[in-house]
Structure formats: C-alpha cells, structure tokens
Amino acid sequence: MSRPSVFVTGAASGIGRATALQFARHGYRVGAFDVDASGLDSLAAAQSDIVTGILDVTDSGAWARALSEFCPDGRLDILVNNAGILSSGPFEDTPPERHRRIVDVNVTGTVLGCHSAFEYLRRTPGAQVVNLCSASAIYGQRDLATYSATKFAVRGLTEALELEWGRHDIRVFALWPVFVDTAMTQNMNAGAIRTLGIHLTADDVAAELYAATRPGRAWGRVHRAVGWQARVFAAAAQCSPARLNRLANQWVTRR
Numbered sequence: 001m002s003r004p005s006v007f008v009t010g011a012a013s014g015i016g017r018a019t020a021l022q023f024a025r026h027g028y029r030v031g032a033f034d035v036d037a038s039g040l041d042s043l044a045a046a047q048s049d050i051v052t053g054i055l056d057v058t059d060s061g062a063w064a065r066a067l068s069e070f071c072p073d074g075r076l077d078i079l080v081n082n083a084g085i086l087s088s089g090p091f092e093d094t095p096p097e098r099h100r101r102i103v104d105v106n107v108t109g110t111v112l113g114c115h116s117a118f119e120y121l122r123r124t125p126g127a128q129v130v131n132l133c134s135a136s137a138i139y140g141q142r143d144l145a146t147y148s149a150t151k152f153a154v155r156g157l158t159e160a161l162e163l164e165w166g167r168h169d170i171r172v173f174a175l176w177p178v179f180v181d182t183a184m185t186q187n188m189n190a191g192a193i194r195t196l197g198i199h200l201t202a203d204d205v206a207a208e209l210y211a212a213t214r215p216g217r218a219w220g221r222v223h224r225a226v227g228w229q230a231r232v233f234a235a236a237a238q239c240s241p242a243r244l245n246r247l248a249n250q251w252v253t254r255r
Ligand SMILES: NC(=O)c1ccc[n+]([C@@H]2O[C@H](COP(=O)([O-])OP(=O)(O)OC[C@H]3O[C@@H](n4cnc5c(N)ncnc54)[C@H](O)[C@@H]3O)[C@@H](O)[C@H]2O)c1
Pocket: 009, 010, 011, 012, 013, 014, 015, 016, 033, 034, 035, 036, 039, 055, 056, 057, 058, 081, 082, 083, 084, 085, 105, 109, 132, 133, 134, 135, 176, 177, 178, 179, 180, 181, 182, 183, 184, 185, 202
C-alpha cells in the first residue's frame, strides 16, 4: 500500500516545519511548500525524504503546479493550510499594502488551497483539510486587527466547507492555538501577548494537529482550541454575554 500523503504550506519555519517533521516521522509522504527557499533547504537537510518546493499561496497557477507535481496519482490525504503572516501594533500605523497582503496570504491563500486541492481530496477516501485558525478568531484583537479579521474569515470558510464537503467524504476542521513561540510572535507589539505570555511551542501544535487527524478522534469537532488558555477563552466566549466578552477582551488586550 502506498504511503498516505500530506501537503503543508508555510512549512519552512514554525508550526508548518514542525508539522512536516511530525508527519514524516509517522511515515507520511510529506510535501513542504513555502516562499522561503533557505528555510526549506534547512528542513530538507533535517529530513531528507520530505519533498520541498516553492509555493506562494496567493498564486493559483503555482498551487496547480505544486499539487500536480506532488500528487502524480491524483490523490491527497491531508492538506494543511498553514502559511500565514501578521503585523502588530496600532491599525493606522501599518501601511495599507501590508494590510492587503495579510488578507491575501491568510484568506486568499487558504481559499485557493482548498479550491486547488479539491479534486485531489475528493478522489481520496477519508481526505482531510486542516486550516490554521487562531484564538484571535474568538474576539477581534486590539493591535492585531487585520490578522484577527483574517482568522475570522478562516473560521467561516472552515465551517462552510465542513458542511459542504461532507458529501464528498472530505473532513474539514481548524486548529485554534493561542500564542506560539515562533518567528511570528517575536517582537510582537500587542497587549494580549504581554498579558498572556507564550506557553506553546510549534511542536505542541504539530503534535495536536497530527493527533486530530487520527481516525475516530473526536471527529465532528470543527474547531479545536490548542493550549489551556485558548480552551478557556473559547469555552467562556460561548456562554458569556457580548458585553462581558468585550470587557474581558478589553482587559486581555490592554496596552
Ligand atoms: N505563532 C502563533 O502564535 C500562532 C497562533 C495561532 C495561529 N498561528 C497560525 O499558524 C500559522 C503558522 O504560523 P507560525 O507561527 O508558524 O509563523 P511563522 O512565521 O514561523 O511561519 C509562517 C510561514 O509561512 C510562510 N509564508 C508566508 N507567506 C507565504 C506565502 N505567501 N506563501 C507560502 N508561504 C508563506 C513563511 O515563509 C513562514 O515559513 C499561521 O497561519 C498563523 O497565523 C500562529
């Protein structure tokens, strides 16, 4: 029997790199794609059987080429839409082109990934899509406004496709980590990170992601909070009134 396959975007560093290594250790055929060539070289040096390639997730032609090269048999078991970017600080201090790029990579990149991989996933029994969402999709985050908005979009896309693609036997779900120790959180200028600190590593998230893709493990859960803080906030947001949610987020994200 051929090995199951997983295609990971943003795999040159952080959570994507840890995810690629996690699946490779478990015998998967791993495709690790990114715009960062030197990060991919370092990943390939760490695990030589990982297939690496350049992919800008905002480029639909590049998606088509990368998938057809990585999946010559037309099948794909797992797509991990992980590539993402962020800018922090006061909204008005970030140039408009950068706001646009955050939306392009985080939202358009995920939309194009799902769209481009659909035929490969549909042909593969029990295929799965994992979208990297974030605890920033629980309530809009001060200092991370556009990033937070993009994760609300990823949340909505995940919910919709989970409903739509059930008939194709494609499972879609999202992971919601709170702050993780990666390049993304280095020098982040946001009140929430000062209040909450960083208690997760990329390996923690990759292990949770791998475990969540095992058959029978709480299938049917569309959103999976990662880390105790994200679990507490997600649960509290479900049962507290809107005014209380706002007050809690005002306190957590205070400057
Ligand atoms: N770090 C956190 O605290 C945290 C928390 C919740 C969710 N997330 C999400 O996890 C995912 C991974 O983040 P990370 O913390 O590992 O960050 P990271 O900066 O370490 O890695 C992101 C990767 O995405 C790649 N990338 C950027 N633009 C790309 C593009 N156009 N096409 C392809 N690849 C591109 C980068 O080169 C980089 O390798 C992101 O979607 C992020 O939003 C991160």
